[in-house]
Amino acid sequence: MNTVAATPNEIRLKALGDRTAERVLVEKESKRAEARAETIGLVLRSIVVAVVWTFAAMMILGQLAIDLGPLIAGAGIGGIALGFGAQSIVKDFLSGLFMLIEDQYGVGDVIDLGYATGTVEKVSLRSTTIRDVNGTVWHVPNGEIARVGNYSQLWSRALLDIEVAYDVDLRFAQGVIQRVADEFWEDPEWGGDELMERPEVWGIQALGAPGIAIRLAVKTEPSMQWATERELRLRVKEALDEAGIEIPFPQQTVWVRNQGEHLIADAPDQAEIATHKVAGGGGSDAVE
Secondary structure, three states: OOOOOOOHHHHHHHHHHHHHHHHHHHHHHHHHHHHHHHHHHHHHHHHHHHHHHHHHHHHHHHHOOOOHHHHHHHHHHHHHHHHHHOHHHHHHHHHHHHHHHHOOOOOOOEEEOOOOEEEEEEEOOOEEEEEOOOOOEEEEEHHHOOOOEEOOOOOEEEEEEEEEOOOOOHHHHHHHHHHHHHHHHHOOOOOOOOEOOOOEEEEEEEEOOOOEEEEEEEEEOOOOHHHHHHHHHHHHHHHHHHHOOOOOOOEEEEEEOOOOOOOEOOEHHHOEEEEEEOOOOOOOOEEO
16 A cells, blocks of 8 residues: 655644644633633622621621520521522522533523523523623523523534525535635635634535525634624625526415406406515515
8 A cells, every 4th residue: 555655844734733723722712711710700709798798797786785696596497497488599599500510601602591592791699691682681590591502602603594596506506605605714804713614515405495505604703603694695695696696585476356357267368467576585575
């Protein structure tokens, strides 16, 4: 079997690539560590404040010569009674503790809780505060979080399903989309800072009623998938228009019958025929 020895330049390029990948990985982990440290700092700050106020109250009562023994005994009995009625609060604190230990999310992450999706603004052992895209602030007890999806942990992915008509040369269409993706990667405004890997066309994703969907995938920095998708949609649409590739949209044929007229199947000339084209994504409808 013949073996080909690597040239010195190839060895240096491989070493440079390995060092670059390692440096990027370390940078991602350090950013994640900073976000986690900020989250834990907020929780510890709230705990310290509660402890300080508790000791301050005890010292004030001691200076007022108030016997703390009965109060402590009463607090113990009251705590037992309160524990039976405050199981949800205990559940919230335990859930918050495990959330911090497992690093499920932190301040600045974009998460999906099922009933609310938004950016984490505050985390405590008791609850999590997120703000959705409409600006609504959600205060969610940690014990009510049955599942959580994190859109921005370490990296994200933008997925675009681009539909083309059935009579289009698919290999040509994929080539046009890949060319747009390559230019996007080489754009210093995007490829250098916002993208983690070169975008690639995965191929035919679906054969739908209106057309054929071609999937484009891009691995991005955390939380940058939405901005990437918007920019790529614009560039792909312009490239497809320039290449003469049609993006399909639903069409309907509407038969309009005037009052007093009968619509006969074998004599369509007795009715006015209009084609009602409805463009996908909204907009005004027009009858031609």
